[in-house]
Amino acid sequence: MRVAVLTLALAGLAPAAASAAPFGEPPFTPVSGEATCLRATGVPGELVRWTSTGARLEEANAAGFSAGAEVRAGGAPASCPAVASQANGAGVLAFAGEDAALRVSLREPAGTWSPPARLEGARPLAPPVVAVSERGDALIAWAEPAGPVEDQFYRVRAARRPAGGSFGAPQTLATIKHAFSPQVLAGVSASGEAIVAWTAVTASAGASLEPIGAAATAIAPPGGPFGTPSRIGGVSVAALAVAPDGRALLALAGGGQVRLAERAPGQAFAAPTRAGDAPDLLGAQPAVALRSGGGAVVAWLTVTTQGVTALTRTTPGAFGAPVVLARPRPAGSDPFASALNQVLRVALGSSAIDTDGGALRAAIAPDGRAVLTWGGLRARSGITSWVAARVATVPLAGGHVDAQALGGPLRDAGSITPIVLASGAPAAAWTDNSPLFGSERGRLRVALEGVMTAADPPAPTLTVGAPRKTRLSVDDSLILPFRCGGPCEVRASVAGPLGASGVTELAHAGRGRLDLEPSLGAPIAPLRRGPVQVTVAYGAPGARTPLTKQVTVTLQRPPSRPVPHVLNLRARRRGNAIDVTWRTDIPAKPDDFLVSGAATRSGLPLALAVSDAEGRSRRFRFRLRPAEGVKFVSVAIATETLRIVRRATAKVR
Numbered sequence: 001m002r003v004a005v006l007t008l009a010l011a012g013l014a015p016a017a018a019s020a021a022p023f024g025e026p027p028f029t030p031v032s033g034e035a036t037c038l039r040a041t042g043v044p045g046e047l048v049r050w051t052s053t054g055a056r057l058e059e060a061n062a063a064g065f066s067a068g069a070e071v072r073a074g075g076a077p078a079s080c081p082a083v084a085s086q087a088n089g090a091g092v093l094a095f096a097g098e099d100a101a102l103r104v105s106l107r108e109p110a111g112t113w114s115p116p117a118r119l120e121g122a123r124p125l126a127p128p129v130v131a132v133s134e135r136g137d138a139l140i141a142w143a144e145p146a147g148p149v150e151d152q153f154y155r156v157r158a159a160r161r162p163a164g165g166s167f168g169a170p171q172t173l174a175t176i177k178h179a180f181s182p183q184v185l186a187g188v189s190a191s192g193e194a195i196v197a198w199t200a201v202t203a204s205a206g207a208s209l210e211p212i213g214a215a216a217t218a219i220a221p222p223g224g225p226f227g228t229p230s231r232i233g234g235v236s237v238a239a240l241a242v243a244p245d246g247r248a249l250l251a252l253a254g255g256g257q258v259r260l261a262e263r264a265p266g267q268a269f270a271a272p273t274r275a276g277d278a279p280d281l282l283g284a285q286p287a288v289a290l291r292s293g294g295g296a297v298v299a300w301l302t303v304t305t306q307g308v309t310a311l312t313r314t315t316p317g318a319f320g321a322p323v324v325l326a327r328p329r330p331a332g333s334d335p336f337a338s339a340l341n342q343v344l345r346v347a348l349g350s351s352a353i354d355t356d357g358g359a360l361r362a363a364i365a366p367d368g369r370a371v372l373t374w375g376g377l378r379a380r381s382g383i384t385s386w387v388a389a390r391v392a393t394v395p396l397a398g399g400h401v402d403a404q405a406l407g408g409p410l411r412d413a414g415s416i417t418p419i420v421l422a423s424g425a426p427a428a429a430w431t432d433n434s435p436l437f438g439s440e441r442g443r444l445r446v447a448l449e450g451v452m453t454a455a456d457p458p459a460p461t462l463t464v465g466a467p468r469k470t471r472l473s474v475d476d477s478l479i480l481p482f483r484c485g486g487p488c489e490v491r492a493s494v495a496g497p498l499g500a501s502g503v504t505e506l507a508h509a510g511r512g513r514l515d516l517e518p519s520l521g522a523p524i525a526p527l528r529r530g531p532v533q534v535t536v537a538y539g540a541p542g543a544r545t546p547l548t549k550q551v552t553v554t555l556q557r558p559p560s561r562p563v564p565h566v567l568n569l570r571a572r573r574r575g576n577a578i579d580v581t582w583r584t585d586i587p588a589k590p591d592d593f594l595v596s597g598a599a600t601r602s603g604l605p606l607a608l609a610v611s612d613a614e615g616r617s618r619r620f621r622f623r624l625r626p627a628e629g630v631k632f633v634s635v636a637i638a639t640e641t642l643r644i645v646r647r648a649t650a651k652v653r
Contacts, residue, residue: 022404022449022450023391023406023428023447023448023449024447024448024449024450024451024452025407025445025446025448025451025453025454025544026062026063026064026446026448026451026453026454027064028064028432028444028445029064029065029443029444029446030441030442030443031049031442031443031444032442033052033440034050034353034433034440034442035049035414035415035431035432035433035442036049036050036080036353036354036357036414036415036433036442037081037353037354038058038357038415038416038417038429038430038431039080039415039417040363040419040420041084041085041091042084042085042086042087042132043085043086043087043089043091044087044420044421044422044423044424045061045419046059046060046068047059047060047065047419047429048081048083049415049431049444050077050080050353050354051070052076052077053070053072053073053076054070054071054072054074054077054081054095054116055070055073055077055081055083055093055095056068056069056070056071057070057071060419060421060427060429060448061421062448064444064446065446069112069113071093071105071113072116073095073097073103074097074115074116074118075097075098075099075101075103076098076099077095077097077098078098079096079127079353080353080354081093081095081127082094082095082096082127082130082140083130084130084131084132085107085132086109086132086133086134087134088109088110088134089107089108089109090107090108090109090132090133091107091132092104092105092107092130092131092132092138092139092140092161093105093106093107093113093116093130094119094128094130094140096124096126096127096128096142101119101122101123102118102119102122102123102124102140103116103117103118103119104117104138104140104167105117106136106161109134109135109136119140119159119170120169121169122142122144122157122159124142124144125142125143125154125181126142126143126181127142128141128142128184129141129142129185129186131186131187131188131194132188133163133188133189133190133191133192133244134190134244135192136161136163136164137162137163137191137192137194137222138161138167138188139158139159139160139161139186139188139194139196140158140167140186141156141158141173141184141185141186141196141198142157143156143176143181143184143198144157146175152178152180153176153178154175154176154179154182154200155172155174155175156173156175156176156184156196156198157170157172158171158173158186158194158218158220160192160194160220162192162222162223163192171226173196173198174198174216174218176198179200179201179213180200180201180213182198182199182200183198183200183237183238184198185197185198185238185239185240186240187240187241187242188242189243189246189265191222191246192222192223193219193221193246194219194226195217195218195219195220195240195242195248195263196217196218197215197217197218197238197250198215198216199213199214199235199237199238201236212234212235212236212254212255213235213236214231214232214234214235215231215232215235215238215250215252216229216230216231217229217230217232217250217269219263230268230269232252232261232269232272234252234254234255235252235254236253236255236283236284237253237285237286238250238251238252238286239251239286239287239288240288241290241296242290243290243294244292245292245293246263246265246266247262247263247265247290247292247294248262248263248269248290249261249262249290249296249298250262250269250272250288251275251287251288251298251300252286253278253283253284253285253286253300254283256277256278256280257274257275257277258275258276258277258278258284258286258300259272259273259274260272260273260298261273262316264316275311275319276300276309276322278300278302278309280302280303280305280307281303281304282303282304283302283303284300284301284302285300285359285360286298286300286360287299287300287301287359287361287362287372288362289362289363290364291364293315293316294313294315294317295313295314295315295396296313296364296396297310297311297312297362297364297370297394298310298311298312298319299311299325299360299362299372301326301359301374301376302328305328306326306328306329306376307324307326307328307329308326308360308374308376308390308392309322309324310322310323310370310394311323312370312394312396312398313396314396314397323394323401325372325401325403326390329377354414354415357375357387357415357416357431358374358376358387358413358416359416360373360374361373361374361416361417361418363418363420363426364396365393365420365424365425365426366420368395368397369394369395369396369426370394370396371392371393371418371419371420371426371428372392372394372418373389373390373392373417373418375413375416375430376388376390378409380409382493382495382537382550383491383492383501383535383537383546383548384493384499385409385412386412387412387413387414388405388406388409388412389405389407389430389445389447390403390405390416391403391404391426391428391447393426406430406445406447407430407432407445407447407544408539408542408543408544408545408546409491409537409546410489410490410505410543411432411433411434411435411489411503413430413431413445414431414432415430416428416429416430417430425448425449425450427446427448427449428446429444429445429446429447430444430445430446431443431444431445432444432445432542435503435504435505436505441507443542453544456539456540456542456543456544456545456546457539457540457541458540459538459540459543459546459547460484460485460486460488460538460540461484461485461486462482462485462488462490462536462538462547462549463482463483464480464482464536464549464551465480465481465483466481467553467555468481470525470553470555471525471555471557471558472523472524472555472556472557473523473557474518474523475518475523476518476524477502477515477516477517477524478494478500478502478515478516478524478525478532478534478553478555479514479515479516480492480502480514480534480536480551480553481511481512481513482512482513482514482536483510483512484506484509484512484538485509486508486509486540487505487506487507487509487541488505488541489503489505489538489539489540489542489543489546490503490504490505490512490514490538491503491536491538491546492514492516492535492536492537492551493535494516494524494533495532495533495534495535499519499522500516500517500518500522500524501516501517501519502515502516502517505541514536516534523557524555525556526556526557527556527557527559528556529556530554531552531553531554532552532555533551533552534550534553535548535549535550536549536550536551562586563637563647564584564585564586564587564588564592565584565585566584566637566648567582567583567584567585567648568581568582568583569581569582569635569648569649569650570650571597571624571633571651571652573627573652573653574623574627576625576626576627576628577623577625577627578597578623578625578630578633578652580609580622580623581619581620581622582619582620582635583618583619583620584618584620585618586618588616588617588618588620589616590611590612590613590614590620591610591613592638593610593611593620593622593635593636593637593638594609594610594635594636594637594638595609595610595622595633595634595635596608596609596624596634596636597624597627597630597632597633597652598630598631598632598634600631600632601632601649605634606626606628606629607624607625609622609623609624609625627652631652632651632652634648634649634650635647635648
């Protein structure tokens with residue numbers, strides 16, 4: 001597997017900058033209900049978050065947060081509000097409602113938010129995207145069904161509003177057939193020129209672990225309609241930034257690479273060029289920020305290995321050498337199992353509304369530093385956080401790079417975003433919610449450069465009892481009773497890279513229970529009765545540096561049911577598909593098997609096939625797509641929820 005070039009600083013003519021002060025954290029700010037969808041609006045220090053009735057504005061400061069105005073959506077919001085503002089207050093705020101309506105609120109420069117009005121003719125499938133110019137030109141773009149959802153037909157549409165005017169009728173930019181839900185991006189220049197980009201993964205690539213499709217861009221002059229879209233192939237996901245001067249930068253991730261397509265002011269997008277390698281089983285996630293004059297940052301996060309790489313420049317043209325902000329984690333002996341485990345961990349730690357709360361995001365501070373935030377796994381003192389908030393600052397001109405993890409390990413981070421304060425200083429904000437189902441205890445967190453971190457409150461006493469059940473099957477959880485001497489947050493992990501983990505908390509002194517759920521491919525109990533080490537971390541609410549204690553429990557796992565052997569495995573190429581056949585020594589079900597294709601015998605999978613067919617058999621036939629690049633086919637047996645065993649590999653004929 002190719003690895004991105006590792007370097008500690010950007011190449012550049014400017015001297016290395018002095019190390020900046022670390023990010024410090026004031027006490028958390030509690031909020032009513034779930035705290036989620038936290039995003040910087042574009043006004044210095046201002047953020048917006050979701051509420052059950054719309055959106056709430058927040059102001060970040062050295063003491064935490066100050067609540068601002070509430071904007072009611074006029075209906076139940078079905079997803080995160082989409083927001084964009086300029087430093088002078090010009091802004092647009094859009095809500096996708098549960099009734100499939102799109103409602104929009106506007107803020108004039110130095111003004112207040114208007115009551116949301118319904119945008120007629122819009123039926124967004126997912127949250128829309130918005131953009132606004134300093135004088136108030138607004139752009140909204142979205143994807144909507146063009147027929148029954150099961151047909152996978154979509155329209156990409158956009159609506160524009162000139163400064164001081166009203167939104168015109170939506171314009172359809174493209175119709176996409178046989179595709180997964182498109183990703184839509186948008187930006188607007190200071191003159192009101194509008195740019196919309198979108199990606200769509202086609203169904204023909206649907207068996208790939210990182211499905212590849214195409215991207216397209218459409219540009220509209222001020223007051224004029226969008227032109228004919230231009231198409232770019234080989235894309236999984238993209239990121240777009242449009243500067244006030246009209247320059248635009250599109251980062252395209254797919255096929256193990258990140259490419260850049262740039263547009264000079266008033267011109268079309270140039271052909272994309274390679275920015276760097278991003279090899280990963282599940283692909284890469286890009287982020288980009290751009291300012292007038294061409295200064296920019298491009299970064300990407302590899303989904304499975306959690307590596308983060310950044311490129312910067314101060315003027316148009318080539319970028320400097322890559323900077324590794326987070327080194328890729330080893331994929332382990334079974335990359336596929338590691339990838340699935342990562343997907344499950346992130347999914348379990350995500351808000352039901354803000355499913356991309358830990359995504360990589362970028363901004364540029366007035367002093368010429370890029371600010372990047374993301375969420376990733378963090379292991380510390382035997383405890384693994386599913387989603388820990390991270391922040392890094394990278395000078396566009398090259399120099400010292402600062403990167404650090406934020407918050408503590410007892411709650412998972414969500415809705416992580418960079419922000420620039422009114423002083424021009426960089427900061428990072430995130431949400432920090434209770435893990436308890438249905439809990440109304442949400443929190444807002446912020447880290448500011450040069451601010452002292454608040455001391456942790458004293459930790460309560462913690463006593464951990466013995467489990468009542470010590471014979472655990474491969475997918476059984478370990479239940480540990482405990483008692484806290486006061487309000488507490490508790491997290492526990494079983495030793496090992498994929499060890500079971502559990503998290504809970506008590507609002508008052510009393511008794512509780514930790515439910516440690518096994519991870520993919522890593523049952524908790526050994527087959528032979530023996531000791532299992534559990535690390536328990538605990539502290540008062542909001543603790544960044546909790547106390548830990550080691551607990552030893554004696555467990556045993558009963559034998560698993562017999563696993564069939566794969567015999568006479570054959571793989572034959574048939575156009576853009578591969579016919580895979582085999583038999584087994586004992587009857588099995590089709591959904592016991594996982595078929596994957598790779599370029600080498602032990603390489604990362606390029607395609608995947610499963611079946612939900614009923615009935616047991618000893619003979620099986622699967623069709624694997626796509627076939628491009630696949631030279632070897634492997635059949636793995638997933639006979640239990642958390643046990644995946646690779647049994648056979650054959651060369652494609």
